[in-house]
Amino acid sequence: MTTSSQDNDDRRDFPRHTSRDSSAVMLLPDGIISFCILDISQSGLAFCYNGSALKSKVNDTASVAFFDEKGGAADIPVTIISDTEFDKEQVKADYYDEEKNGDQSEIPYLRKCAVQFDSLSSDQKLTINEYIKSLKKS
DSSP states (O other): OOOEEOTTGGGOSSOEEEOOSOOEEEEETTTEEESOEEEEOSSEEEEEEESSOOSSOTTOEEEEEEEETTEEEEEEEEEEEEEEEOOHHHHHHHHOOHHHHOOGGGSOOEEEEEEEEOSOOHHHHHHHHHHHHHHHHO
């Protein structure tokens, strides 16, 4: 399933595309691995992860390794835009089936990290664009 977000489009250069597939992202130097890419565009991506706040701070530079079903790209330079705790009520409303799974206290501690791509090589741009195209097809 893919959707383009229309929220805050006035401040974004490229539309965001949501994915619920099994693609993974690893943020270095923090060592965060996520199998939950929330959205991606040609300018950056957001993902959720389970754990405490990043050691890196907003506006720090970092590196992302991105893996999808067809391959991926490593050492993508990024700037950290945000690292925030998820609103458990929103997670519950969007993803949690209380009748099936019981009390919401079972929801893990989730955070959302957003990064902006910096100085991408042509191969990195191609990998990201191909991934976005695959989301549009699903």
